Amino acid sequence: MTVTLADVEAARERLAAVPQIEETPVVESGTLGETVGADVRLKFEHLQKTGSFKPRGAYNTVAKRVCGDREVDRVVAASAGNHAQGVAFAATELGVDSLIVMPETAPQTKVDATRGYGAEVELVGETFAAAMTAAQEYADEPRTSFVHAYDDPAVVAGQGTLGLELLDQVPELDTVVVPVGGGGLIGGVATALRGRGADTRIVGVQAEGAATLPQSLAAGHPVDDDDPDTIADGIATGNVASLTYEIVAEHVDRVVTVSDTEIASATLWLLERSKQLVEGAAATSVAALQSDAVETAPEETVVPLLCGGNVDTATLQDVLTRALVDRNQFVTLRVRIDDRPGVLGEIARIVGDYDTNIRSVRHDRSEAGLPVGKADLVVRVTTPGAAALDGLLADIDAAGYTVRRVVPEGAGDTSSGSEANSLD
16 A cells, blocks of 8 residues: 555545635744744644544545445444544535444543534444454445545545645745654655655654554554553554555654643643644644754744644543643642641631632541641642742741642652652
């Protein structure tokens, strides 16, 4: 299997007949540009139909199957989110049925959205692998075709239309930063750019907990990860295909990784500074710039792809909480006190002096080694930032209390370094 520039251009012609699949904006980010020292422009692909780039590849593939020489009147796919919605939309537009198999753990919002685009949804198993097995079995039925999320030349060619679009919008493009899961998007973009003769630097980015591409490149062949672990669930595919691996190995200049902490921080930054709500997978491209994983030069034109915006509310809450913890704005304190009336009021007064709000508080009298007559106040607060937190800790300490900051597992160490701010 291979993908050529001609395939991508043919896909672009097919998509041109679909008004819902639009050219998405490229918007300059002066703030991010100043931070990294380059001309940074964000590609708002999360504003695409269904909230991600997936309809490009899905429509191209379904159209080829339905309008080609194969007798297909139903398509089947396995997906936990964006691919599901892309295939459902494409099938409905082309007048064929679609069955999407999703794991039972898929967020209800994504299940509902997929059904909303006209698909029949079946929930199978607790993992994506179980859903994939079931979907492939359904695809063996007559007049049915399986649409893989990235291991298909037609899918890769469809995603490549984003690359052609980007060259039209930013002819001076020096560097493009592409989130990578299974490699369909970066494979298509690389095919388009190199086919057009562009010497643009192509950088792929994965989450550290799902970094199958760097492992594969080091090994010289695709490597699987049966248990990817990242908040960027949209790129936690657990592997790259042989097809996409070959394209990346030939055309992509560099692949970097970012941590979940960096992804969470980039998600919050995009929401606050660019007013854009994106999912973790999309935020990886900005995280790669903010973390200096991708070095830039003055006057260099850099475009991070914001590839999707489908984030469920529960996941968003977890991501933003993680980011606020790392910014010293959501903090849990454990304060050793005499277990007597009035102490909580004194602690609350000190907290209020720093424009800090108590979100929750409880008395803990069960910690091992706790002396009789003592208790720990476990206080969760929101603060304006690091300076307020440092002052708050110092004043609690000065009032005669021992205070410790509790940092959730996996969060960055944002302590001030004082003994009063030591971690559990």
